[in-house]
Amino acid sequence: MAIARSIVDIAVAAASRENASRVVRVNVLAGELRAIIPAQLILYFGLMSQDTIAEGAHLGLENVALVGRCGRCGKEFDVKDDSLVCPECHGQDVQMISGTELRVKDIEVE
C-alpha cells in the first residue's frame, strides 16, 4: 500500500511539473527480487489515486529479470532458483545488475 501511494505521488508530481491535467498511464519497472504482486499493486494503485489527477490511470508493470554479474570472471547470467553462484567459474562474488529495482519509468499524460 505504501508502495502504491509512493507511485501515485511520483506520477502526480511529474505530471504537475509538466502542467499536465491528467495522468493516463504509469509504467513501473518491477525487479523480480521485489516480489511485487501485480493484481494487488494495481488494486492499491486504484485506491490511492482516487481524487488525484492520476485517478483512472492504467498501471503498467514491466517485470525485470534478476541478472547477476560474476566479480571474478565477469560472466553475466540469469539468476535461477535464487542461487548467487556463478555458473561459469562458481565464484561467489556476484553483483546483481538488474532485477532489484522498483522504479517509475515513465508516465503518459494529457
Add this chain to the structure above:
Amino acid sequence: MKINVMTDVLEANDRIADANRQVFDTNKNMVLNLMSSPGSGKTALLERTAGALQGRLRLGVIVGDIETTRDADRLEKHGIPAVQLTTGTACHLDANMIASALSRMDLASIDVVVVENVGNLVCPAEFRLGEDFKVMVLSVTEGDEKPLKYPMMFRESSLLLINKIDLLSYTDFSMDAAKANARKIHPDLEIIDTSCVTGEGVSEWVEWLCRRYREKFG
C-alpha cells in the same frame, strides 16, 4: 504525451532514511533493523541482549507493532529504554515513523539502537530506516526453506540469527539446509545460532555487536 520519470519508488523514504542516519551518526548510535516473522523471539532476544551487554554498550529499542505497547513494556522492565510505534494497519516500519520516534529518545545516552520491526518477512526489507545493518531472526519452528521463499530479506541482511535452537529436536528443521539455503541467496551472510532459553549463542551475538560498534566508532 509521454514523460520520462525514472524515479525510485521509495526515493522519498530513502531521503528520510538518510536524514535519520545523520542524526544517529551525530549521536554515535549504531543502528540495527531487526526483522523476522511474528513470534520468532525478537523481544526475548533483546531482553537477553540487554543483560549480556551491560557495562559494554548501552541499548535502546524502537519497537514497531500493529497494535499494543506490550513489547515496549516488556523491554522497559529490563531497564531498556524503548519507544513503541504502533503502525495501525501498516505491516512494516518506514523511515518517517522512525523520524517521529527520534525526539522521544535520549539518543546521546544510547550506543546501539535496535529497531524491532513489525513481524513480517516481506515488506520490512523494502524500507530503509537509516540503519547501519539489517539483522534477521529465523526461528527453527518456521522451517529451513524460508530463505528460498523470502530471498530479498535474506539478501539484505548482514547477519542471520537462527533462534530457538533449544527446540531443534522437536522439529524437522535442518540447520545445514537452512544455512545452505541462506548462503545460496547471500554467500557472505554471517550466521549465529541462538537460544534465549539456554542463552546459547548470546555471547557470540554480543561480541558481534561490540565488534561492529568498534569498527564504526573506533
